[in-house]
Amino acid sequence: MRIQNKNFNLKQIADSGQCFRMNLISENKYSLIAFDHxxxxxQIEEDLIDISCSKKDYDLIWKDYFxxxxxxxxxxxxxxxxSDEFLKAAAAYGSGxxxxxxxxxxxxxxxxxxxxxxxxxxxxxxxxxxxxxxxYMVDNTxxxxxxxxxxxxxxxxxxxxxxxxxxxxxxxxxxIGASRAVIMGDIYLDSxxxxxxxxxxxxxxxxxxIGDKVANCISLFGLHHIEAFPIDVWMxxxxxxxxxxxxxxMNYKGYAGIVQQYMFYYIRHIHGESK
DNA sequence: TGCCAGGAAGCCG
DNA sequence: CGGCTTCATGGC
Numbered sequence: 001m002r003i004q005n006k007n008f009n010l011k012q013i014a015d016s017g018q019c020f021r022m023n024l025i026s027e028n029k030y031s032l033i034a035f036d037h038x039x040x041x042x043q044i045e046e047d048l049i050d051i052s053c054s055k056k057d058y059d060l061i062w063k064d065y066f067x068x069x070x071x072x073x074x075x076x077x078x079x080x081x082x083s084d085e086f087l088k089a090a091a092a093y094g095s096g097x098x099x100x101x102x103x104x105x106x107x108x109x110x111x112x113x114x115x116x117x118x119x120x121x122x123x124x125x126x127x128x129x130x131x132x133x134x135x136y137m138v139d140n141t142x143x144x145x146x147x148x149x150x151x152x153x154x155x156x157x158x159x160x161x162x163x164x165x166x167x168x169x170x171x172x173x174x175x176i177g178a179s180r181a182v183i184m185g186d187i188y189l190d191s192x193x194x195x196x197x198x199x200x201x202x203x204x205x206x207x208x209x210i211g212d213k214v215a216n217c218i219s220l221f222g223l224h225h226i227e228a229f230p231i232d233v234w235m236x237x238x239x240x241x242x243x244x245x246x247x248x249x250m251n252y253k254g255y256a257g258i259v260q261q262y263m264f265y266y267i268r269h270i271h272g273e274s275k
Numbered sequence: 276t277g278c279c280a281g282g283a284a285g286c287c288g
Numbered sequence: 289c290g291g292c293t294t295c296a297t298g299g300c
Contacts, residue, residue: 017281018281111281114280114281114282115280115281115282115283116279116280116281116282116283116295116296116297117280117281117282117296117297117298118279118280118281118298118299119280119281120280120298120299121280121297121298121299122280122281124298125297164296167296167297167298168296168297169295169296169297170283170294170295170296170297171295171296172296174283208283208284209282209283209284210282210283211282211283211284212282212283213281213282213283214281214282214283217281230281231281232280232281232282233279233280233281233282234280234281235281264281268281
């Protein structure tokens, strides 16, 4: 199915550090596993993308997943016409980034894993977890074998030694604990979507293994609170090198998370597209 | 070999 | 509260 949409660039989204199961498979073409689905996407032109799905699935799943009803162009216009030179360049460079509406539990676990790891390593860990605990699936159209992201009940009962064998390091018990918190009803991820970002962060930080940065990532990418503003080592670099630690996300109240993504994507590019 | 990665917990002052 | 150390693991 071919769709036309502005501010929609596959490479930028795949390399934006928000999703870990979207991969380049050939030139301008990406595979993506989300929820229980596998799709392939191809960037035909700047605003033109082919998705290997039916119109029904597009309307039901992917239109929402890629946040295609939101006008990112409006944000780009504000930033590129502003006086902040770094943000001008960053917004122009990453104008095809969108904040995906990913599964909240997958984001919870993925960003617990992310701590003190680089992106390739995070992706490798997540694939091992899916292969071990997810459902075996075959995509009808391409014949591709893939594994879904495991459900909370499966991970809640996982053995620490088995997780440790997947090279998760000390994060194994965080994963089990967080999954149990979901199962036990200590935390209702989907209801947190209806709470404020601030409330969501407080609740998330109640889970062992989740600090301020990871909580903000889960809030932004898993709950779609686009006012979240995660600060990792790359963002610290931006804030010190370009803003003398005086950047105030409140200047972009309500959509600071989108601004953050432009900054993150751009600083990594400046520092050599390091992966 | 030491340092770094989309950090957080534990401890100390 | 803020600073320091430790925590697995892989890649360069």
